[in-house]
Amino acid sequence: MKHFSLFVLTGLYSLLFTACFFREAASNADTEESVYLSSTETPNGALAEEESSASPPQNKVVMSNLGQGVQEVNLDLFEAEGLPIAVYLPSNQFQGESVEGESGKEIHLFYEPNGERQSDVQIHFWFPEAATTLEEVRNLVLSPEGPISAQGLTITDRTEVVSYPWAQEKFVYQRMDDEAAESLEQGFAFIGEYTDSVGKPGFFIVMMQYPAKQATTFETQAAMILDNVEFVDKAF
Missing domain, CATH: 1.20.5 (Single alpha-helices involved in coiled-coils or other helix-helix interfaces)
Incomplete structure (x- = not known):
């Protein structure tokens, strides 16, 4: 027990x-x-x-290959008043201008190496007032009166697989003058999306256009700009 x-x-x-x-x-x-x-x-x-x-910084330094090996490139901030976007331009290579017209607000980035403007080479941001949804902006790009066809350019390809996080769709276009390969004019268009200060989505169009003979240099410069697009909290 x-x-x-x-x-x-x-x-x-x-x-x-x-x-x-x-x-x-x-x-x-x-x-x-x-x-x-x-x-x-x-x-x-x-x-x-x-x-x-x-606020976005006034300057950035990025690494890029401009034909002389990988090197540091200084980027300068360009902001347009009243627009929700800030872009960075390679120093002494581009000049930015903002325009407000009947069809919407625009940013023109002119290619000016060595201080000489090349009028056939530029990047164009357009915030159309008449198109407020993704479908409306897409229809505007594809329209015969749109920014591509109205210039006598032809869309040769399009894809929704785009490396830029702000881009929803990419269009490839070109024009051949006098059937000469060296005079081939080509470019890309992107539909971009942003969110405004009250959480509402907005859309814009980016076009980059240049002669084929300048593709190597200009595409590298343009990629630096499009890679460094920033969105700022501004009323639009």
Whole structure:
């Protein structure tokens, strides 16, 4: 009988110890999970708020291959008043101008290497007022009166696979003058999307146009600009 009582007491003690152990383990697990969530959520939230309220920097330095090996390239900020976009231009290579017309607001980036403007080489941002949805902007690009066909250019390809995060669709177009390969004029158009200060989506068109003989140099310059498009919190 004495041995049986001792056995029961030992069993009760073991159960009590096990219960206390698992209770402590569960408490520790809850504490660790709570610390983990607070340590990840709080800094990220603060960082996101800080980034959204920050103005774009006046200059950037990027690495690019301009035919002389990979090297640093200085980019200068260009902002157009009243537009939700900021672009960065390779120093001493482009001149930016903003225009407001009946059809909407525009940014023209003229290629000016060595201070000499090349009128047949440019990048054009257009924020059309008449088209406010993705489908409307797409129809505008494809229209016979649109920015491509109206210039006598022909769309040769289109894709929704685009490397720029702001771009929804890409169009390839060209024009051949006098059937001479060296006079081939070509370019790309993009439909871009942004979100305004109240969370409403907006759309714009980007066109880059140039003679085929300047493709190597200009496409590299243009890629730096389109890779560094930033959207700013402005009323539009």
